[in-house]
Amino acid sequence: MDAVSAAHRLWELAVTMVDPELEAVRSGDDRVFEELTRRHYPAMLRIAMAYVRDREVADDVIQEAWVTFLNTLDRFEGRSTLRTWLFGILTNLARARRRRESRFIPFTSLFERGAGARGPTVDRRRFGPDDRWKSPPPSWSLLPETVVESRETLAVVKGAIDMLPPKLREVMVLRDVVGLSSAEVGNLLAITPANQRVRLHRARAAVRQKLEGFLK
Amino acid sequence: MNCRQIVELMTDYLEGALSEADRKRFEAHMTDCDGCTEYLKQLRTTMRLTGRIADQSIPAQLEAELEQAFRDWKSRP
Secondary structure (H helix, E strand, O other), X not given: OOHHHHHHHHHXXXXXXXXXXXXXXXXXXXXXHHHHXXXXXXXXXXXXXXXOOOHHHHHHHHHXXXXXXXXXXXXXXXXXXXXXXXXXXXXXXXXXXXXXXXXXXXXXXXXXHOOOOOOOOOOHHHXXXXXXXXXXXXXXXXXXXXXXXXXXXXXXXXHHHXXXXXXXXXXXXXXXXOOOOHHHHHHHHOOOHHHHHHHHHHHHHHHHHHHHHHHO | OOHHHHHHOHHHHHOOOOOHHHHHHHHHHHHOOHHHHHHHHHHHXXXXXXXXXXXXXXXXXXXXXXXXXHHHHHOOO
């Protein structure tokens, strides 16, 4: 078999690959559908909350996403995983919901226009005239693991993510909270890999900074 | 490369987006810079903790609504 037909075979295999859960949902298996909705809920809530502030609105959007998922099941060809496809539907619905709501609620913050967009992510006063660390990050290695991994620390992370400008927050949630790949997020948000890296870096640096303040 | 530049390249490094030459310079800097090594470690910890914040379980009401939505979908014409 030559390389081209080998690649074609591989592609065919990929598009016809059967996801047993998807097949079960298609055939109307309540138990599998319920298990799916339960398993994906935590990630879906974080995605929805990256766009809408209200928990009730978020749950509403999640419900809408599942209904859309069911109604488009016959169009799903398995080129992406069920998860990517579902989260794609949800992201689009949540973004649309925010656009609708932001007509009524002014959605501007100083952070969005200022510190979020450009400039260094680490305060330059922490570096000396030679641009080497003058005030390096204090090590977290000596802290007890129970502190670093505590519920309080996670609350700080959550709070820091909530305060990010929306464009940074959406990338961080999809990549670091939900665990989608860089390619998946690029497709979903229609942004270049370079732009995605800039946003991700700014987001991670901002959350790390908040953690540094909390863990000292 | 100095520390101020290195900290801005860390996500590019983690994403495998640095050129071969930059990656080597980056790694050379890291071998003898404790501050940058700690900073990179903290970014990784930040990412790990961020991956743990999705922990709420589905509210009973939403679960019931979804069950109903599934039944409606099954009985569609």
